[in-house]
Amino acid sequence: MAKEFQKRLLGVLREKGSMSTKEIYSFFGDMNPKTVSWHLYNCLGEGLVVRTSHGSYSLSQSIPEVEERLSHIPMKSCILYDFMDKSGFDFYMTGLDCMNGLGLEVASIYPVLFCCRTHDVKDVQMEVMRHLDLALTESDITMLSDENLKRRIQYVILGCSDFTLQKGGFAFIEKAFVDLYYAATRLDYPIPVGELPRILGLFDSNPYRFKRATKDRHVSQELDFLLNYNKEFLKAFADILQ
Numbered sequence: 001m002a003k004e005f006q007k008r009l010l011g012v013l014r015e016k017g018s019m020s021t022k023e024i025y026s027f028f029g030d031m032n033p034k035t036v037s038w039h040l041y042n043c044l045g046e047g048l049v050v051r052t053s054h055g056s057y058s059l060s061q062s063i064p065e066v067e068e069r070l071s072h073i074p075m076k077s078c079i080l081y082d083f084m085d086k087s088g089f090d091f092y093m094t095g096l097d098c099m100n101g102l103g104l105e106v107a108s109i110y111p112v113l114f115c116c117r118t119h120d121v122k123d124v125q126m127e128v129m130r131h132l133d134l135a136l137t138e139s140d141i142t143m144l145s146d147e148n149l150k151r152r153i154q155y156v157i158l159g160c161s162d163f164t165l166q167k168g169g170f171a172f173i174e175k176a177f178v179d180l181y182y183a184a185t186r187l188d189y190p191i192p193v194g195e196l197p198r199i200l201g202l203f204d205s206n207p208y209r210f211k212r213a214t215k216d217r218h219v220s221q222e223l224d225f226l227l228n229y230n231k232e233f234l235k236a237f238a239d240i241l242q
Contacts, residue, residue, distance in 0.1 A: 074108030092166035098176035118159030
């Protein structure tokens, strides 16, 4: 029901540009007004729509369309997106590819990071390696001990269960950052961990989506404090550690 509501609401807002509360209730005339109110509240919380004025709503402009995404990412990532889109597997791009053009310009030297259903990981890995290039999964950490093999890795596949944290095959910024953090700290993804706070600081994170993302990746205890951290405390704590 929630997914269908989102699909219908985003579709009509894309067509009309903006709608008043009254117009939204009228559009969903087949639903109980309290249910419409609940779903609309969740869409606001997830950052899918924004309140432009009192009683008026429009699409969030912070979530680009697929064509715009593809125009900013490296060719290697575009090839993977096209391959997975035709594969029949559920997937979405994540990590740096979801930040390209939104505050970062990322070169093609980095492995492509993407998510698929947890139960599909090994099948997806087999297909990617058969048709494209070497792919790493979370269960292949032993590959990282061989430097020659490690340098050949072009794709990193993460299993996930929450597909509400993406749109059109691209993770929301919050999920992209959490997955990047996980890959950098668990899978030797070649980006300095010290760069991650700077990257996070480039974006305005939606608290609801950030918490959902940390829960999906099982790093809530490590990252949720970032939503409400005190900069002076962290700076003092870092000075102590040094």
